[in-house]
Amino acid sequence: MTFDLVPLTGDRTDQYRQLTDQAAALVSGEPDRIANAANLSALLYHSLPEVNWAGFYFHDGHELVVGPFQGKPACVRIALGAGVCGTAAHTRRTQLVRDVHTFPGHIACDADTRSEIVVPLVRADTLVGVLDLDSPSPARFDDTDRRGLEAVAEVFVNSLTTS
Template identity: 60%
Template sequence: MFQAMPYDGTRSERFEAVLSQLGALMEGEPNAIANLANASALLKLSLPDTNWTGFYLYDGKELVLGPFQGLPACIRIPLGRGVCGTAAAERRTLVVGDVHAFPGHIACDAASNSEIVVPLVKGDTLYGVLDIDSPLKHRFDDEERRFLERFAAMVSEVL
């Protein structure tokens, strides 16, 4: 049974604790959907001031909604469209401080004001993206970006 670790200590120590928890949750579990579901729940529990945390999976043509925590979301996103599609097409993390200023932003949840999207890549293969939204503008910083890139790399290893 999973039990959340206490989040005393520095922010960096909390991020390390979450990565440790992610490893424990995925250890020995071969099912990608189960791992993605637990990963999205862990992030939602661990990241304050977020309103949507989850995954879009690449089906060879477009991004398709995967396991998530939050309100119902857009189901399909073309590569190159919106924050998720752009991050997937460019295979790079995008941190958007104000989504309303992002050209072509796809508004799945009107409460979202900032977003971070991290591609899930293993070798040369794109598997999808990790997408996190916040109702706060400029919610995500560089330290959190590095943490989420490590988180996404761990997830990519089990896909």
């Protein structure tokens, strides 16, 4: 299968609908979480402006472990409740951070990052991990991004097999 990135058009809400459709097409028929996370990381990284990291951390039963991503090398392990990713995993609520320097306990994997959004990945009440996006721009992410990225995260979670 070949997949061409299609430029996003319209307002940002329309763009996220298109991105969610592209995400669904990418994972269609593929149940492997690593393959789907890798492709979705690339899709997000190359489709969204002002993003310097896009990827996944998976819950191993004890902590978050880095999964497929696009961007600079990342922190490998993050405790639940630590930093933005660990907080999203622990609370199971999307964390939208306009300025990471004001987030208590922020873990600086990339010193260039100024804002971040992390969406928890939960399937059948079980924590799978988180979807994490960073930006070098302060206040890069807003509620439109939150809704759009939560929709992409849902596509990913729905692609997982139960085995």
